[in-house]
Amino acid sequence: MQLTSAEWTETEENIAKKAFDIAYKREIDDLIDSVKHKAVSLSAIDDMWHLHDFLSAKRHEVDGKYDYRLPMLVFVFAGLVKDGWLSLSELEGLNPDKIAKISALARM
Secondary structure: OOOOHHHOOHHHHHHHHHHHHHHHHHHHHHHHHHHHHHHHOOOOHHHHHHHHHHHHHHHHHHHHHOOOOHHHHHHHHHHHHHHOOOOHHHHEOEOHHHHHHHHHHHOO
């Protein structure tokens, strides 16, 4: 179900980039809030190492999730919708077939 970059119009690419950036900012803002909360409760060196491990895992997760290669965007958006970082309405303007695929994949 891979889509080539030729199947994305310039308008769709602009919509996709905006939606991608919105979801990324939401997740990063949430992560920053979480880290601030965890940092306040540090009381021992082990707590600090746990925070380090948490951040390392989150970095790996976020770096893997936010893949802005056009052929992968349907899958990326499906994951972001499923995880609650993006809504289907924020993808309005994409080809209805793309939105249908994203919606179906997000329900899996």
